[in-house]
Amino acid sequence: MFFYIVLFPMSLINLQNINKSYVSGEIETPVLHDVSLRIEQGEFVAIMGPSGSGKSTLMHILGFLDTATSGKFLFEGQDVSGLSDNELAYMRRTKVGFVFQSFNLLARASVLENVVLPMIYEDVDSEKREREARRVLEEVGLSHRLKNLSNQLSGGERQRVAIARALVGNPSIIYADEPTGNLDTKSGEEILKLFQKINKEGNTIVMITHEREAAEFARRIVSIRDGNIIDESVGHVQRIGSFKK
Amino acid sequence: MLGVVIGIASVIVMLSIGKSAEGLILSEIADLGSDLVFVEPSAGDPTSGPPDPFIEQTLTNDDIAALRKSDFFSAVSGNITTSVAVSHNEESTFTQVVGVDEQYTSIFPTDMKSGRFFDQSDIEEHSRVTVLGLQAAKDLFGDQDPVNMKIKIKDTTFKVIGVFDEQGTRFFQNLDDQIAVPVTVAQRDLLGVNYINYITMRAKGDVENAKDEVRWILRDEHNIDNPQAEVDADDFFVSSQSDAVEIIGVVGSVLTILLSSIAAISLVVGGIGIMNIMLVSVTERTREIGLRKALGATRREILKQFLVEAVFLTFAGGIIGVLGGTFVSVIIGFVGSQFLDGWGIHVPIFGIFAGLIVASVVGVAFGVYPASRASKLDPIEALRYE
Numbered sequence: 253m254f255f256y257i258v259l260f261p262m263s264l265i266n267l268q269n270i271n272k273s274y275v276s277g278e279i280e281t282p283v284l285h286d287v288s289l290r291i292e293q294g295e296f297v298a299i300m301g302p303s304g305s306g307k308s309t310l311m312h313i314l315g316f317l318d319t320a321t322s323g324k325f326l327f328e329g330q331d332v333s334g335l336s337d338n339e340l341a342y343m344r345r346t347k348v349g350f351v352f353q354s355f356n357l358l359a360r361a362s363v364l365e366n367v368v369l370p371m372i373y374e375d376v377d378s379e380k381r382e383r384e385a386r387r388v389l390e391e392v393g394l395s396h397r398l399k400n401l402s403n404q405l406s407g408g409e410r411q412r413v414a415i416a417r418a419l420v421g422n423p424s425i426i427y428a429d430e431p432t433g434n435l436d437t438k439s440g441e442e443i444l445k446l447f448q449k450i451n452k453e454g455n456t457i458v459m460i461t462h463e464r465e466a467a468e469f470a471r472r473i474v475s476i477r478d479g480n481i482i483d484e485s486v487g488h489v490q491r492i493g494s495f496k497k
Numbered sequence: 498m499l500g501v502v503i504g505i506a507s508v509i510v511m512l513s514i515g516k517s518a519e520g521l522i523l524s525e526i527a528d529l530g531s532d533l534v535f536v537e538p539s540a541g542d543p544t545s546g547p548p549d550p551f552i553e554q555t556l557t558n559d560d561i562a563a564l565r566k567s568d569f570f571s572a573v574s575g576n577i578t579t580s581v582a583v584s585h586n587e588e589s590t591f592t593q594v595v596g597v598d599e600q601y602t603s604i605f606p607t608d609m610k611s612g613r614f615f616d617q618s619d620i621e622e623h624s625r626v627t628v629l630g631l632q633a634a635k636d637l638f639g640d641q642d643p644v645n646m647k648i649k650i651k652d653t654t655f656k657v658i659g660v661f662d663e664q665g666t667r668f669f670q671n672l673d674d675q676i677a678v679p680v681t682v683a684q685r686d687l688l689g690v691n692y693i694n695y696i697t698m699r700a701k702g703d704v705e706n707a708k709d710e711v712r713w714i715l716r717d718e719h720n721i722d723n724p725q726a727e728v729d730a731d732d733f734f735v736s737s738q739s740d741a742v743e744i745i746g747v748v749g750s751v752l753t754i755l756l757s758s759i760a761a762i763s764l765v766v767g768g769i770g771i772m773n774i775m776l777v778s779v780t781e782r783t784r785e786i787g788l789r790k791a792l793g794a795t796r797r798e799i800l801k802q803f804l805v806e807a808v809f810l811t812f813a814g815g816i817i818g819v820l821g822g823t824f825v826s827v828i829i830g831f832v833g834s835q836f837l838d839g840w841g842i843h844v845p846i847f848g849i850f851a852g853l854i855v856a857s858v859v860g861v862a863f864g865v866y867p868a869s870r871a872s873k874l875d876p877i878e879a880l881r882y883e
Contacts (some may be wrong), residue, residue: 317791317876338795345793352880356788370792417792 262329264425264456265291265314270323272309272479283309284320285479291425291458296451296490298459298470306479308429311460315350315427316343328424345373349418353430355410357402357417363389364398367416374421388416391453392446408439415446419455426450428459432466444469448492465491498774500767501814501859502821504760505852509822510829511756512848517830518749521840522742529667531738533604534570534707536560536696536715539734554692555719555732558681561598561696563718569710571701572603575693577683583676585637585648592633593675594650596683596693604697605667610634612644612659620679625686627655632673634660650678653686666837700737708735764855767814768863775807775867786871787879800872807864808857815856819849 272284283306291297301307312318313325316335325333332343349370357366367385376384389395392412397405402413411431418426428447432440444466451457451471459470467473468491475483538555561575577596582589598620601607607614610631619626627648634643634657643657655678664672684690700707709726715733716723723730779786786799794802823844830842 312877315791338797341790341793341795343793344791348793350791352788356784356791356880358785358788369789373789373793373798 263290263326264293264295264328265289266324266326267314268324268326270310270313270320270325272306272313272318272321283479284313287323287476287479287481289474289481291456293424294451294454294456296447296457296459296469296471298461298467298473299476300461300464300467300473301476302462305476307460307462307476310476311427311429311458314425314458315348316340345370346421347424349421349423349426351411351414351418351426351428351431353433355402355407355414355434357410357413359401359403361402362398363394363400363402363405363413366402366413367420370417370420376421384420385416388419389413391419391450392416406439407435408442411435411439411443412446415443415450419450425456425458428457430461431459432461432463440466448490498767498770498810498814500763500765500770501811501856502767502818504763504767504859505815505818505856506822506825507756507760507763508852508855509819509845509848510825511753511760512845512851513822513826513843514756514829515749515753516843516845517833517840518745518752520843521837522745522749529605529738530699532700532704532707533738534698534700534704534711535736535741536698536711537734537736538692538695539732554690556693556696557691558684558693560715560718561693563714564696564698564711567710567714569701569707571699572600573696573698574598574600574604575680575696576601577680577688577690577693579683579688581651581687583633583637583648583650585643585646588637588639590633590636592636593670594683594687595675595677596680596687597677598680601677604699607664608662610660610662611642612657614659615677615679620681623681623685624679625653625655625682626658626679628659628661628677629657630661630673630675630677631663632671633676650676651687704737704739708737711735764859767811768859771807771810771814771860772863772867774810775803775864776870778806779803779867779871782871783874783879783882786874787876787882790874790876791880796872799874800868803868803871804861804864807868808860811856811860811863812853815853818856819852822852823849 267287267289270284270287271282273280273282275281287310299307299310309318313320316332317340319335319340320333323333324331327343327347335343358369361369364382364385367389368381371381371384386395386398389398392415394409394412394416397409402410405413431443431447435443447457447459448469457470459466461467471490472484474481536556556575558575561573564570564573574597578593580591580593582591583594584590597615599615599617602614612628614628615626618624627650629637629643637643637648638646643660646657647654648657649655661673661677666672678687680693684693698707698711712726712728712731712735716731719732721731789799789802826844827842830840833840834842
């Protein structure tokens with residue numbers, strides 16, 4: 253048993269030969285081909301590829317929003333390949349945090365209410381919800397914006413709220429889908445630096461992007477093209493400075 | 498929303514009117530007693546419609562004499578009614594003159610404000626005397642005491658021998674406006690007829706037995722050969738207070754059905770309106786639904802959220818409807834009590850709860866479809882929705 257653990261340490265995510273294809277009518281469109289990928293606890297991985305490469309589909313499968321057509325998906329050592337709708341919802345609720353390109357905040361709700369939202373589905377009591385929300389908002393540097401409505405914030409601030417929302421409940425992993433896509437260079441950079449900060453604090457992050465500059469903020473870059481993982485550049489130097497060289 | 502408001506308001510008003518009508522009928526019964534029996538003339542053929550006592554002329558004073566011989570009744574009184582001009586000096590009024598006999602006050606107990614009521618000799622001797630209702634006395638005499646004064650009914654002079662105390666209404670007629678004269682005088686001097694319009698009686702024992710007794714006595718009097726006791730073959734119609742109550746009950750239920758239909762149609766229209774609002778809301782909030790699903794909401798939780806919102810909308814409509822319905826009920830009760838004694842202001846507590854429950858049920862019924870559409874959205878598609 254000991255040798256087994258040493259030789260095959262349990263990865264946070266272990267994809268083995270994942271295939272995904274969409275069927276519309278008679279036509280079957282393959283999106284992912286035999287994708288195998290491991291992501292360890294504490295990593296900051298960028299999945300990079302042009303649009304149509306299948307990176308979003310990959311993230312949906314990783315984030316329990318979708319299921320693979322075939323292949324094996326181990327999450328924290330557990331086989332999660334054939335979960336039901338409700339089991340997938342449970343995994344999203346307890347294990348995963350999402351950050352989206354277009355923030356997806358509730359416009360008529362305050363910053364605090366937005367961050368509290370995921371915990372409503374986790375049956376956390378209201379006192380603990382607010383304490384937890386305040387903690388993560390402080391972490392992303394928005395303690396002064398608690399009562400503001402989310403549509404009164406700048407893009408960068410909105411994405412910080414979204415990151416705070418992803419952080420509450422201490423998920424095992426955070427998925428960020430083009431988190432800088434709707435931001436200007438400066439606030440995009442701040443968001444990426446925030447990701448680096450929370451990664452250093454122990455959070456595992458998987459970021460989907462098509463921009464190499466953004467991907468370089470991650471510790472590891474996985475490139476994907478036409479549904480195939482073509483390059484895993486483990487050894488690249490993580491970018492710490494700004495986009496402009 | 499408006500449909501729900503109108504629907505719920507209708508429910509409240511319906512229950513309020515029902516309650517008031519019931520209270521009115523109950524108070525009539527309590528006033529008159531359930532041992533009251535009526536006899537009206539009738540064509541005998543039920544297909545000819547309800548009996549019309551002012552056309553049929555089959556009842557006479559001889560019938561009253563025959564009924565008085567029976568032990569089944571404590572009092573029997575014949576009645577005939579006409580509307581004529583009544584005058585005293587320059588004051589004149591057009592009012593209802595009722596011909597009654599001395600047993601009238603045994604059947605409908607009435608206090609005298611002053612003077613006396615008819616006695617048997619007034620009836621038998623065709624005395625030209627009259628007893629005035631309180632309002633009629635005021636109209637003709639003002640504050641003067643009318644007893645022993647003379648009034649003219651048609652062209653005949655009558656002596657006032659008494660004034661009734663305030664009587665209020667009976668079956669929607671204002672008794673205080675009426676003037677009473679001996680039935681025999683009304684027949685001979687005012688109408689020139691020998692029939693009466695109807696007979697009222699107080700039964701001593703079981704009312705149904707008394708009704709049968711009336712039938713046999715009158716068949717005998719009218720020479721009707723009717724061994725099978727078929728009510729259709731008679732030339733009169735016997736009813737009791739409870740029959741009258743039943744008829745009023747039928748009228749009440751027709752009213753209830755009418756208002757219920759309005760309520761039902763309004764609620765369906767309102768429900769469809771709510772469904773539309775919710776469908777638009779589901780479409781507008783597609784991304785929010787996607788987000789909630791991504792955060793781990795199950796289908797059931799999304800369904801619940803939108804159902805609760807639909808119920809909240811209809812419940813709010815229900816509350817407005819309850820307030821509006823209560824307001825209308827109070828107005829109807831107030832207006833009704835101005836015209837009808839015993840018509841009270843009723844705000845049905847049961848109706849308020851029933852209305853709110855119905856509103857919630859409408860919310861659930863018409864919220865299910867939009868909510869289930871929301872719950873079935875694919876989170877990936879929903880998140881991408883523009």
